Amino acid sequence: xxxxxxxxxxxxxxxxxxxxxxxxxxxxxxxxxxxxxxxxxxxxxxxxxxxxxxxxxxxxxxxxxxxxxxxxxxxxxxxxxxxxxxxxxxxxxxxxxxxxxxxxxxxxxxxxxxxxxxxxxxxxxxxxxxxxxxxxxxxxxxxxxxxxxxxxxxxxxxxxxxxxxxxxxxxxxxxxxxxxxxxx
Amino acid sequence: xxxxxxxxxxxxxxxxxxxxxxxxxxxxxxxxxxxxxxxxxxxxxxxxxxxxxxxxxxxxxxxxxxxxxxxxxxxxxxxxxxxxxxxxxxxxxxxxxxxxxxxxxxxxxxxxxxxxxxxxxxxxxxxxxxxxxxxxxxxxxxxxxxxxxxxxxxxxxxxxxxxxxxxxxxxxxxxxxxxxxxxxxxxxxxxxxxxxxx
Numbered sequence: 001x002x003x004x005x006x007x008x009x010x011x012x013x014x015x016x017x018x019x020x021x022x023x024x025x026x027x028x029x030x031x032x033x034x035x036x037x038x039x040x041x042x043x044x045x046x047x048x049x050x051x052x053x054x055x056x057x058x059x060x061x062x063x064x065x066x067x068x069x070x071x072x073x074x075x076x077x078x079x080x081x082x083x084x085x086x087x088x089x090x091x092x093x094x095x096x097x098x099x100x101x102x103x104x105x106x107x108x109x110x111x112x113x114x115x116x117x118x119x120x121x122x123x124x125x126x127x128x129x130x131x132x133x134x135x136x137x138x139x140x141x142x143x144x145x146x147x148x149x150x151x152x153x154x155x156x157x158x159x160x161x162x163x164x165x166x167x168x169x170x171x172x173x174x175x176x177x178x179x180x181x182x183x184x
Numbered sequence: 185x186x187x188x189x190x191x192x193x194x195x196x197x198x199x200x201x202x203x204x205x206x207x208x209x210x211x212x213x214x215x216x217x218x219x220x221x222x223x224x225x226x227x228x229x230x231x232x233x234x235x236x237x238x239x240x241x242x243x244x245x246x247x248x249x250x251x252x253x254x255x256x257x258x259x260x261x262x263x264x265x266x267x268x269x270x271x272x273x274x275x276x277x278x279x280x281x282x283x284x285x286x287x288x289x290x291x292x293x294x295x296x297x298x299x300x301x302x303x304x305x306x307x308x309x310x311x312x313x314x315x316x317x318x319x320x321x322x323x324x325x326x327x328x329x330x331x332x333x334x335x336x337x338x339x340x341x342x343x344x345x346x347x348x349x350x351x352x353x354x355x356x357x358x359x360x361x362x363x364x365x366x367x368x369x370x371x372x373x374x375x376x377x378x379x380x381x382x
Contacts, residue, residue, distance in 0.1 A: 016355035020329055022336050048358055055315070055330035055361075058308035062220050066234050070216040070241055 007044040008034075015041060019048035140164060193257060200248050208245055215261055216241070221332035222262060222342055225324060226269045236272050240265045255337065262334065262342040314364055322357030325350055
């Protein structure tokens with residue numbers, strides 16, 4: 001409580017809110033009890049209450065036709081229930097389309113990836129190590145080529161080994177020639 | 185029928201949510217004017233304010249099914265209004281003109297004393313000018329509270345600021361206006377402050 005004409009510092013915001021009509025019932029009751037005892041706060045409240053009245057009286061006019069037109073504008077708006085129904089229908093259409101596309105892709109990929117002639121397989125396996133061999137310039141088959149040929153069939157693996165047999169046979173000769181250089 | 189009654193408004197909202205347009209229109213009749221005032225406060229352009237308010241109500245009608253009652257309907261509406269206002273400002277991309285004071289004159293009471301009404305209109309114009317001269321953060325809160333009758337929650341939703349900030353801005357805005365001694369003569373003919381009485 002403040003006996004002087006100055007309002008209490010800790011009540012200033014509350015007083016403004018009360019003057020603006022924004023205080024909850026319980027807070028308002030509590031503050032009004034304080035105002036009854038504090039001259040400084042009561043004077044400040046009276047000043048702000050008068051200002052609030054002035055502000056409300058200065059409320060700009062709004063064209064009544066504009067307000068009525070706002071409500072009328074809704075007359076032609078589609079119902080949210082019907083738009084929700086439309087969107088549900090649209091969702092179903094999209095889902096059906098997506099399902100059809102998925103089925104088509106699955107069917108097409110099945111036919112596209114399926115080998116049409118089993119006799120072609122050895123040719124592919126036969127070519128692959130050759131390419132690797134040419135590219136690397138290596139006298140030995142690559143590990144990849146060996147694995148692939150082994151996975152295909154025993155025949156493919158034998159064929160691959162036969163391809164590299166010349167290189168494999170030449171290895172001991174090379175070893176001999178190197179060792180011969182160190183023989184005194 | 186007074187739609188401001190919470191239970192009645194709740195019932196109307198439920199009916200609107202199942203597509204009853206008449207129920208929504210009843211709610212709208214209650215909120216149209218404050219909404220238009222709020223739009224006017226935000227954009228300060230009558231035509232644009234009407235457009236934004238209309239878009240807000242249409243958007244509210246389209247998405248009424250998503251209103252879950254966790255806040256007041258007006259607060260939800262003011263949130264939509266803020267989004268519409270931001271979209272409109274991006275669309276228009278221009279500085280809003282000041283609202284002419286003579287265009288915003290309050291409506292005179294019927295059978296009022298012309299001299300007294302003239303004085304009142306002058307005072308009101310002076311107050312509006314003082315409010316318009318406030319920094320934007322204070323002006324918006326003051327105008328929304330006193331010109332658009334928005335609650336603190338509505339203002340927080342319309343400006344997307346915390347409730348505590350709304351309170352402090354309202355207090356600071358009122359203090360700024362009080363320092364201008366706006367209220368000293370305003371109602372001296374109507375009533376005397378209790379503290380000034382002998």
